[in-house]
Each structure stands twice: as C-alpha cells, then as structure tokens.
Amino acid sequence: MKGFVFHGPGQASWQDVPDPAIKEPTDAIVKAGAVTICGTDLHILKGDVPEVRPGTVLGHEAVGEIVETGSDVRTVRPGDRVLLSCITSCGRCRFCRESAYGQCRGGGGWILGHLIDGTQSEYVRVPCADLSVHPLPGTLRSEDAVLLADIFPTSYEVGVLNGHVRPGDTVVVVGAGPIGLAVVVTARLFAPERIIAVDLAPARLEAAHRLGADAIAAVAEDPGALVADLTDGLGADVVIEAVGVPESFELCTRMVRPGGHVANIGVHGKPATLHLEDLWIKNVTITTGLVDTYSTPTLLRMAAAGRLPTGQLVTHTFPLDHMDEAYDVFSRAADTGALKVVLGGEQHAEVAVRAA
Missing domain, CATH: 3.90.180.10 (Medium-chain alcohol dehydrogenases, catalytic domain)
Structure with a gap:
C-alpha cells in the first residue's frame, strides 16, 4: 500500500x-x-x-x-x-x-x-x-x-470548555485557521455577547466572519485596542490561542480581563514568555491541553x-x-x-x- x-x-x-x-x-x-x-x-x-x-x-x-x-x-x-x-x-x-x-x-x-x-x-x-x-x-x-x-473536539474541549465560555462573554480567538474557526462555531453554542477573531490573513478573517465572528481584527491593526474599546477597557472574558507561536500567546495574555481565562490550543515549538510580573495580580486562569x-x-x-x-x-x-x-x-x-x-x-x- x-x-x-x-x-x-x-x-x-x-x-x-x-x-x-x-x-x-x-x-x-x-x-x-x-x-x-x-x-x-x-x-x-x-x-x-x-x-x-x-x-x-x-x-x-x-x-x-x-x-x-x-x-x-x-x-x-x-x-x-x-x-x-x-x-x-x-x-x-x-x-x-x-x-x-x-x-x-x-x-x-x-x-x-x-x-x-x-x-x-x-x-x-x-x-x-x-x-x-x-x-x-x-x-x-x-x-x-x-x-x-x-479539530472540532479540540476546539470545543481545549478552547471553549477549558476557557469556560459563558452567555454574555466577550470571546477573542487569536488565529483563524481551521482550529480557530471551529472555536468560533462551537463558542456560539454558549451565546457569548461577542466573538472577536484575530489573524494575519484577510481571507481567514472573512471566513471567521461568515462562520459567526461578530468582529474581526488583523494583527497589524492593534486588536488589543479593539478589545479594549468593545469592553470599556476591561478586556475579554475568554481569550483562546489557536496559533502556537510566542507572539500570539503573549498577545492573548495582554487582552484578557482580570479574572478571565486564557485557553491555549496551539502547538508550541518554541518557549513563550509568561509575564507573571503583570499577570500575578490579575487572577487570570491559563489552561493548556491535548484534546481528550x-x-x-x-x-x-x-x-x-x-x-x-x-x-x-x-x-x-x-x-x-x-x-x-x-x-x-x-x-x-x-x-x-x-x-x-x-x-x-x-x-x-x-x-x-x-x-x-
């Protein structure tokens, strides 16, 4: 064969x-x-x-x-x-x-x-x-x-469920590849107030919008500022990392609100910096995981x-x-x-x- x-x-x-x-x-x-x-x-x-x-x-x-x-x-x-x-x-x-x-x-x-x-x-x-x-x-x-x-069980379990998405939440999905798009689809099952998709590629952002993202942002357009504007400066309730590079993980930790969740799905091949000097006081929960x-x-x-x-x-x-x-x-x-x-x-x- x-x-x-x-x-x-x-x-x-x-x-x-x-x-x-x-x-x-x-x-x-x-x-x-x-x-x-x-x-x-x-x-x-x-x-x-x-x-x-x-x-x-x-x-x-x-x-x-x-x-x-x-x-x-x-x-x-x-x-x-x-x-x-x-x-x-x-x-x-x-x-x-x-x-x-x-x-x-x-x-x-x-x-x-x-x-x-x-x-x-x-x-x-x-x-x-x-x-x-x-x-x-x-x-x-x-x-x-x-x-x-x-991709669907991974997005649902490691992203949406680990991130504790709830009705009325602001959910940010960093990475609009297949995993990120499946996060958009399955996060909608929990009736969040808004889903924001972040990516480098316009075509993937358009796909995220078609599948239910309420707002989209290119990385170069400062997605953190968009999230702050939409949440009165509070930050997102749930931020889901679906890329697997240090820059995207660090972006996620900057956009989450105090008491919020960062759910990492991406497969990382390099170390990412964890800025505990900023995060220790914010009651942030960070989860990782392999799908079950x-x-x-x-x-x-x-x-x-x-x-x-x-x-x-x-x-x-x-x-x-x-x-x-x-x-x-x-x-x-x-x-x-x-x-x-x-x-x-x-x-x-x-x-x-x-x-x-």
Missing part, C-alpha cells in the same frame, strides 16, 4: 509502505475513505515534534471502513463505516477512567501519526478499536465527518442533525494519492486560501470507481 512518510524535518513523501496487520486482539484495520491534514502535521514537518521518528506515516484524522478486527473487538465489525479519533484510549488506566483519554497510560493518547503509523495511508491499524473509532450515521458525508476526528475527545459522540450527533457546519471549513479536496499536492496547498494557506483540505471522500471514491 501507499502512505505519506515523514523522513525528517522538511522531508516527506507518498510511497510504498508495508500493509498494516493485527498486532493485538483489540486492533482494527481500517481502509481509509477520507483523510485530512492538520496544522500539527506541519509542526512535525518543521521539526517541532521531535518524538516523531523518521519512517513514520503521518496523520491522525480519518474516516474509513473496518476491514478486519482482532478477536477482542466488540463494538465494530468489518463493513462498518467509522470515524477514527485522533486520540486512542485503552479504557482501563486512571486517566481513561476519568475521560482524560489524551493522557492515556495504557498505550493510547495521541499515538497515530506521532508514535505509530498514522492515517495518511490507504489502510490504518487502529489500536484499542472499541474506544478509538466511532460508527458513523449514513447521513453524514465523509468529507464532513472527518473534521470531527480532531470525550465530546466526540455529542459532536457527531450535532453534525448529523445539521447543527455544526463542518463542511464549510473544507476549501480543497484531492484524491488520496495527491498527498504531496495537498500538503503544498495547505502549507501555503496565505496564498491558496486553504482552510481544511480533505483527501478521498465520496466524490473522489466515485471518480476512482469510474476510472477502474
């Missing part, structure tokens, strides 16, 4: 790789139907995630069909269409028992495309399949469902009911074997306007069948 293999910082290729096989009785093998590329994959290619070894197939988001299961798998069977969670859960360790699946100590957590081969391939081995895949309703398109593998995906079943039900506009974040689709082109388009988002790119899915599956 083929997969997209990491060879070191700045080096990756779509190439032949060994077919996955059942290693543990709790494994499942999934034929990939739709996969996508995450900003974290770009961080890996930059060398920001040194735990990823050369030779690893990248990717941690996919929708596909079960083709084989181990003897201990009980909740899915061959032929089932499933969402592959970005987080693997053993279901037995202390953290899994607390629904903190991202911190799993039983062989799970974020392992796909990180510590083991991931989803950007034709077939995927999924450990702990009973708790790590979710059956999909037939009404939900693969192109829409695949965004529930990571405990919200995935709820988000799936909402998407199936048409309550989450996941498909509106997909700007580009490709056949599965156009991985190099998809990475190029996604990595040059400022030039291409890419938000979320999806490879495979029903549209390209139909083309492949006709070609065969």
Whole structure:
C-alpha cells in the first residue's frame, strides 16, 4: 500500500509502505475513505515534534471502513463505516477512567501519526478499536465527518470548555485557521455577547466572519485596542490561542480581563514568555491541553442533525494519492486560501470507481 512518510524535518513523501496487520486482539484495520491534514502535521514537518521518528506515516484524522478486527473487538465489525479519533484510549488506566483519554497510560493518547503509523495511508491499524473509532450515521458525508476526528473536539474541549465560555462573554480567538474557526462555531453554542477573531490573513478573517465572528481584527491593526474599546477597557472574558507561536500567546495574555481565562490550543515549538510580573495580580486562569475527545459522540450527533457546519471549513479536496499536492496547498494557506483540505471522500471514491 501507499502512505505519506515523514523522513525528517522538511522531508516527506507518498510511497510504498508495508500493509498494516493485527498486532493485538483489540486492533482494527481500517481502509481509509477520507483523510485530512492538520496544522500539527506541519509542526512535525518543521521539526517541532521531535518524538516523531523518521519512517513514520503521518496523520491522525480519518474516516474509513473496518476491514478486519482482532478477536477482542466488540463494538465494530468489518463493513462498518467509522470515524477514527485522533486520540486512542485503552479504557482501563486512571486517566481513561476519568475521560482524560489524551493522557492515556495504557498505550493510547495521541499515538497515530506521532508514535505509530498514522492515517495518511490507504489502510490504518487502529489500536484499542472499541474506544478509538466511532460508527458513523449514513447521513453524514465523509468529507464532513472527518473534521470531527480532531479539530472540532479540540476546539470545543481545549478552547471553549477549558476557557469556560459563558452567555454574555466577550470571546477573542487569536488565529483563524481551521482550529480557530471551529472555536468560533462551537463558542456560539454558549451565546457569548461577542466573538472577536484575530489573524494575519484577510481571507481567514472573512471566513471567521461568515462562520459567526461578530468582529474581526488583523494583527497589524492593534486588536488589543479593539478589545479594549468593545469592553470599556476591561478586556475579554475568554481569550483562546489557536496559533502556537510566542507572539500570539503573549498577545492573548495582554487582552484578557482580570479574572478571565486564557485557553491555549496551539502547538508550541518554541518557549513563550509568561509575564507573571503583570499577570500575578490579575487572577487570570491559563489552561493548556491535548484534546481528550470525550465530546466526540455529542459532536457527531450535532453534525448529523445539521447543527455544526463542518463542511464549510473544507476549501480543497484531492484524491488520496495527491498527498504531496495537498500538503503544498495547505502549507501555503496565505496564498491558496486553504482552510481544511480533505483527501478521498465520496466524490473522489466515485471518480476512482469510474476510472477502474
């Protein structure tokens, strides 16, 4: 089979790789139907995630069909269409028992495309399949469902819930990439007074406005002044960092009100300065986190009911074997306007069948 293999910082290729096989009785093998590329994959290619070894197939988001299961798998069977969670859960360790699946100590957590081969391939081995895949309703398109593998639960849990967004709040989202846009969508579920999106790219700010941001601000336009103007100088109740660079984190801490929350989602490859000389007196809560995906079943039900506009974040689709082109388009988002790119899915599956 083929997969997209990491060879070191700045080096990756779509190439032949060994077919996955059942290693543990709790494994499942999934034929990939739709996969996508995450900003974290770009961080890996930059060398920001040194735990990823050369030779690893990248990717941690996919929708596909079960083709084989181990003897201990009980909740899915061959032929089932499933969402592959970005987080693997053993279901037995202390953290899994607390629904903190991202911190799993039983062989799970974020392992796909990180510590083991991931989803950007034709077939995927999924450990702990009973708790790590979710059956999909037939009404939900693969192109829409695949965004529930990571960015929507991440934005909802690590951003909106960790940030304690409440009705009437002023919420600032720094970074209007796919994660930030999903924050805008899910923050609206809690009826904040206003959502302000901040980014460098005009196209992403326009997308944030379409998806529900009440105000937008380019970084060069002093978003801190806008926030101060809209809150009578108080600052935002919740500021959510969705970029992963020191400048954006420090901007978040300058815009939060006393007693407010800063929720960091971004994957940071460099240290960020924490200005405790200013923050210690302000009663500010700062949270970080890896998604646990405990919200995935709820988000799936909402998407199936048409309550989450996941498909509106997909700007580009490709056949599965156009991985190099998809990475190029996604990595040059400022030039291409890419938000979320999806490879495979029903549209390209139909083309492949006709070609065969």
